[in-house]
Amino acid sequence: MMDPTQRRQIFEAEVLPHLDAMHRTATQFTRSPSDADDLVQDAVIKAWRFFDSYERGTNIRAWLLKIVTNVFYSKHRRNTLEGNVHAMATVDPVSDGWISAASMNAQREPERVVERPLLERSVAEALKDLPEDFRQVLVLVDVEGLTYREVAEAMNCPMGTVMSRLHRARRAVAQKLGIVPEQAATNTEQDGARVLEMNSFRRRKEA
Template sequence: MRDALSLSDQDLVEQIKAGEDAPFEALLERYRDRVYRLVVSFTKNPADAEEVLQDVFLTVFRKIASFEHRSSFSTWLYRITVNTALMKLRSRGPVQESIDEYLPQFTKDGRHARMVVDFTQGPEKLLLRKEREQVLREAIEALPPDYKVVLVLRDLEGLSNEEVAEIVGASVLAIKARLHRARLVLRGRLERYVTASGAQS
């Protein structure tokens, strides 16, 4: 097992294809925590995350013979993870909140139809840190799954637009659009919170 852990992903995959078991254990050891962390950021439920984690590695075990190295192993694994997590999220039922209400609306002369809250003056002064974090967590949780996945992979996991596009199976332009809309939703939720907090004080 120690020898297997020192091998590259590509070498491990080739050994698995040749019928060896230890390399799969090494891949599992190498990626288990990363996959679990990613899934928890989608599901927000440790029990669901454990179930998705098992499904992901079962899928990898079943399909690894068809892996062709057209992308890196980690990208292929993330794609399986995202698809499995999305199936779990969709099985919960539809998201109640529409993102359309957070998209910019303009008057006929091209001005914003509603007031835009200025966050440049330091949101720490506007919100207590814990409250703001809670509002953001709730806003991320309320995103439709396709937007949530892109936001988590791009902003929380730090992947590039190109990597996210490959994982999700969409164009870079589509990823940028989903990310922009997801960020608009988060901003809209924060604006509502700030406006409501200001009205109460």
């Protein structure tokens, strides 16, 4: 079993490169910078507590975003666990010494959150109008690159539900941007994989 110092070093090396992705996702989920900060902190705390269950060498990004999603549902959208939220709020990843303040701050530069082309202003505005469940699926799949199965596990719903929500979310964003998806008129029953990808939206918009 690794000693505490070694565990912290490995945790930082694995988790910190994905802190921006966690914060992007949290911001889209909560639509509040301060709530996103709280959500990310809670997710990092949970990741630390369950880090021994993570199988090194597998998809750490997907594992962390699943935690963000789970924490959002259990701690931030549902208000029935207020006592537990308060208890978790007393834990500080920096002051408790298992993640350094310098490392935390280095990974949380606000300007990096909007680097992804997908989150350009027009698309971000379109995302705001989506129903919550649709927006979350689209962010996890098209922004952060999770698979349908990973999103289904994170959201605790069937994979078919994920595909259906993604299909509708992509169509809604396309309509908001004034773009008609390919095959939309004749293939309305095709799943989300057949709808225009978000990078296609961007290319057509820039043309």
